[in-house]
Amino acid sequence: MAMASPVKVALGSIAFAIFWVLAVFPAVPFLPVGRTAGSLLGAMLMVIFRVLNPDQAYAAIDLPILGLLFGTMVVSVYLERADMFKYLGKLLSWKNKGAKDLLFRICLISAISSALFTNDTSCVVLTEFVLKIARQHNLPPHPFLLALASSSNIGSSATPIGNPQNLVIAVQSKISFGSFLFGILPAMLVGVLVNALILLSMYWKLLSIQKDEEDATSEVVAEEDVNSHRFSPATMSHFSSTNGSPNVVGNNISAENLRNRSSMSDNEILGVDALESTRNSNASKDSMSDLSSQRNEETIHSEEKEDKSTRWKRILWKFCVYCVTLGMLIALILGMNMSWTAITAALALIVLDFKDARPCLEKVSYSLLIFFCGMFITVDGFNKTGIPSTFWEFVEPFAQVDSASGIAVLAVVVLVLSNLASNVPTVLLLGARVAASAAMISAADEKKAWLILAWVSTIAGNLSLLGSAANLIVCEQARRAPNLGYTLTFWNHLKFGVPSTLIVTAIGLTLIRIYMVE
Numbered sequence: 001m002a003m004a005s006p007v008k009v010a011l012g013s014i015a016f017a018i019f020w021v022l023a024v025f026p027a028v029p030f031l032p033v034g035r036t037a038g039s040l041l042g043a044m045l046m047v048i049f050r051v052l053n054p055d056q057a058y059a060a061i062d063l064p065i066l067g068l069l070f071g072t073m074v075v076s077v078y079l080e081r082a083d084m085f086k087y088l089g090k091l092l093s094w095k096n097k098g099a100k101d102l103l104f105r106i107c108l109i110s111a112i113s114s115a116l117f118t119n120d121t122s123c124v125v126l127t128e129f130v131l132k133i134a135r136q137h138n139l140p141p142h143p144f145l146l147a148l149a150s151s152s153n154i155g156s157s158a159t160p161i162g163n164p165q166n167l168v169i170a171v172q173s174k175i176s177f178g179s180f181l182f183g184i185l186p187a188m189l190v191g192v193l194v195n196a197l198i199l200l201s202m203y204w205k206l207l208s209i210q211k212d213e214e215d216a217t218s219e220v221v222a223e224e225d226v227n228s229h230r231f232s233p234a235t236m237s238h239f240s241s242t243n244g245s246p247n248v249v250g251n252n253i254s255a256e257n258l259r260n261r262s263s264m265s266d267n268e269i270l271g272v273d274a275l276e277s278t279r280n281s282n283a284s285k286d287s288m289s290d291l292s293s294q295r296n297e298e299t300i301h302s303e304e305k306e307d308k309s310t311r312w313k314r315i316l317w318k319f320c321v322y323c324v325t326l327g328m329l330i331a332l333i334l335g336m337n338m339s340w341t342a343i344t345a346a347l348a349l350i351v352l353d354f355k356d357a358r359p360c361l362e363k364v365s366y367s368l369l370i371f372f373c374g375m376f377i378t379v380d381g382f383n384k385t386g387i388p389s390t391f392w393e394f395v396e397p398f399a400q401v402d403s404a405s406g407i408a409v410l411a412v413v414v415l416v417l418s419n420l421a422s423n424v425p426t427v428l429l430l431g432a433r434v435a436a437s438a439a440m441i442s443a444a445d446e447k448k449a450w451l452i453l454a455w456v457s458t459i460a461g462n463l464s465l466l467g468s469a470a471n472l473i474v475c476e477q478a479r480r481a482p483n484l485g486y487t488l489t490f491w492n493h494l495k496f497g498v499p500s501t502l503i504v505t506a507i508g509l510t511l512i513r514i515y516m517v518e
Helices: 006-024 034-048 054-060 063-081 084-093 099-117 119-136 142-156 164-173 177-202 213-230 233-261 266-333 338-353 366-384 387-398 404-421 423-439 443-462 469-480 490-517
Strands: none
Touching: 006 034, 006 366, 034 054, 034 366, 054 366, 063 119, 063 164, 063 266, 063 338, 063 366, 084 099, 099 119, 099 142, 099 177, 099 266, 119 142, 119 469, 142 177, 142 443, 142 469, 142 490, 164 177, 164 423, 164 443, 177 443, 177 490, 266 338, 366 387, 366 423, 366 469, 387 404, 387 423, 404 423, 404 443, 404 490, 423 443, 443 469, 443 490
């Protein structure tokens, strides 16, 4: 694509720069509007500056990615209700040997689940749970959040269904699922291990701090305080007033009876009332005893029936949730449309629940969906300025995949563009060009070029907080987690992301190159 007019290039760059600043620094003093509003502002400026017309702006919104993200969010809500977090907790906490062991477990579980469920799903499902585990063990949350986000990205590189850019590559390259998997799987496994070791070396002292008994006790109390909001003060006060009112009425009636009886003689009271009250008391005790035992038996039987019925209904519903989720996974593995499969699974769970879906739908992060809408428009406008494509045309002669230096140059280009224009647009922009250049060498080099593009564009997501959707999901979910909120800052992520991305990318490229040669 040729460069656009100088005016369009300048205005498009300004709009993209505003979006980038507000996305990286959501609370800048001159305009603290946040990431979501910042992405919408960048999109609006692209249209106002006429870098894009309104129709092009709407067309830039990637509905399949939004549908996939929405569907996986809804599915994760129902998985949470079906106690998936409890089972994950048992898996992470089973024979746990400390913070370092937990870090390795998070890396491994998030990588495997990302390869099967996509990295977005894994991050949506696991973020709040990782925060809970860290809080219960009095551990700093950010090493574990970094482990979750980075390992999810690395793990998602292994399959065509792991992330959206891999889906694009699989469709355009027509590489089979098995060839894709076995071409990148060795790099993925080694990359997860190396990434965990980098995290461990960076946060060794922080993860070596032992929890004392006082902190453990306070943490248990804090966890109980988290759940105390379930009891409504209004409801409890209502019960109190209801329980108190019969006593007041009873006291008034008793006082009135005493006043009436005060006009009777002492003999009547001793002779008549005493005998009558004794008989009534004995009869009342016998009848009340029989009624009480009968009611207790009926109550016990009814409660047992209700408990069994409720328990079996709960078990059946959880079984349906897991079956629907498994069916979604099988459909994705079979190559069905990712977004529609996720949305279908979400709707199936809503229908099977037989309840108003509003409480579950309210847990979806709509602000994140809006952020992506604005980002798609802003990035597409920046691409239309011609800056990314012109840059690629300049470096293309030096980025051939038949040499180590050419692979290194290609990796640097993909890393830079993936973090500036996001990985999906980078793949859409460079995929056909990279494959065409490699196909002129050999068919094997063409396949190698596609796998290199898949690996680098995915691992590039670990470089910065804006590098991938998984990073943003972890950041947003962690910030929004009730009573557990934690803000993963851009700089905390960057100081880990840069060395991890460079080292893991280099190791993976070496393994892919060796495998393709063999």
